[in-house]
Amino acid sequence: MKSSFTKPTMRGTLVMMAIVLGLMLTVSACQPKANSTDSNHAVNAGNEPQDVGEPYWFWTEKGYVVAKEGNRWLITAYETSAGGEPHKQAGWFTVNEKTRLQSETGRHLDPEAIPIGSRVQIAAAGEIAESYPVQGAADEIVRLGVQNDPADEQAPDRTHIAEADAVRIALQHSQEQGLIGPWYIVKTVFDEADYQWLVQLAGGEDAAQVETVVTDAASGKVIEKPVAENAAFRVYEPQANAVIGGKLTVRGDARVFEGAFGWRLEDGHFVLEEGHVMAEAGAPEWGSFRFEVELDRATNPVVMLVLYEASAKDGSPRHELMIPLQADPSIMESVDGIPYE
Structure with a gap:
């Protein structure tokens, strides 16, 4: 009995090879890339993060620059959960020539244009050391509330102090009064009726110390709370x-x-x-x-x-x-x- 299979022609062989090659490419494309992560960082054989694509955004909410030591900036963030529990983050970040400093519109800013008291968003570059505060390098820092330069910062009146000024004054006053760091900005409120800035701060690793500093928006002087x-x-x-x-x-x-x-x-x-x-x-x-x-x-x-x-x-x-x-x-x-x- 003769077999029903016939000897393939050269053309048939080429067609078959093309089909098989196409299937292999399709399957390969569907496989996950080796050593990939969900945070847009590739990881090499040594498990060291490599900066590719968009950087990893360390902060989930706004943060504030609360201290500077040379090219190291201490940035902290504070929020309260639905159950009333405080959630805080603090990190020392190195700012170098590779760090992008800019306003929300993408305009370049010099380090001096992001002073202590500025509200920022930060992207970390590379590994974050698990100390407290954490330590790492800054890939990008965006100053929030500033469109082009510090003169554009949102404030009740440009002739009076802005939020960053009020935060900076409150930080200095609290440190002089013995509030230990890291320092967290819980909230800032502008009281239009009394023309005052109210800055609530928390201090210490557990953020248990909380105080409110009131600053006159016209003079920048701290309005002390009487004994x-x-x-x-x-x-x-x-x-x-x-x-x-x-x-x-x-x-x-x-x-x-x-x-x-x-x-x-x-x-x-x-x-x-x-x-x-x-x-x-x-x-x-x-x-x-x-x-x-x-x-x-x-x-x-x-x-x-x-x-x-x-x-x-x-x-x-x-x-x-x-x-x-x-x-x-x-x-x-x-x-x-x-x-x-």
């Missing part, structure tokens, strides 16, 4: 329950008739020291004041600083503001037969 206040006085120093002994500095603002007011230090047994002060301005304006007191003895661990305005009618104290303080043990003593408690 104690009433209708006539705002006191910024000393802090309540501060331990005192020796020299005590009292600083604040007063809104009293002709700027004149009195003060005293008492410990429940005696008036230890007292005096009168003139503020720089009288009511209805607020006038700043500062004076120092030498305290070298107390008969009670609790000492009260009292500021008051004397009544124009009979001289009696009015608008008394009291700030509790703690006497240093070194100045505790018995006075006139009364032992300290």
Whole structure:
């Protein structure tokens, strides 16, 4: 019985080879590339990221430049989850000649045009060292809120400070007050009614320290939060329950008739020291004041600083503001037969 297969012709052989070759190319194209990743980085045999295509965007939300050390920039980001849990990121990034610095429209910016306080988006180049803060190199940094140059930054009025200025002032003030880093910008708000910037910061690795710095948008001066206040006085120093002994500095603002007011230090047994002060301005304006007191003895661990305005009618104290303080043990003593408690 003869076979149904016949000897193929040369033309048939060529057609068959073309079909097989086409199938092989199709299958090869469908296979994943070796050592590829979903973050647009190829990885070589040594598992070292190679920068190809679009860079890996490290930040999921906006971040802020909060410190600079030479060509190393500390950039942090802070957001709150739906459940109220804080999520934070912090990284030291090296900025070199390969780093692209630009505005949102793609205009080139010099490093000086992205100062501390700037809101940015960053793309990391290569590996990120898993320290805290993380460390790496910056592939691209885009300054947000700036279209062409820093003069275009979104601000309530170009003649007044912008968001980056308010953040920078808040960072400096918080660091001077002892807020430890890394520093995170929780939020910034412009209060149009009072013409103030409110910058809320968190500090420390766990971001547990949180404070709000209020800055006058016209002058750029920090508006301090008083330790104690009433209708006539705002006191910024000393802090309540501060331990005192020796020299005590009292600083604040007063809104009293002709700027004149009195003060005293008492410990429940005696008036230890007292005096009168003139503020720089009288009511209805607020006038700043500062004076120092030498305290070298107390008969009670609790000492009260009292500021008051004397009544124009009979001289009696009015608008008394009291700030509790703690006497240093070194100045505790018995006075006139009364032992300290």
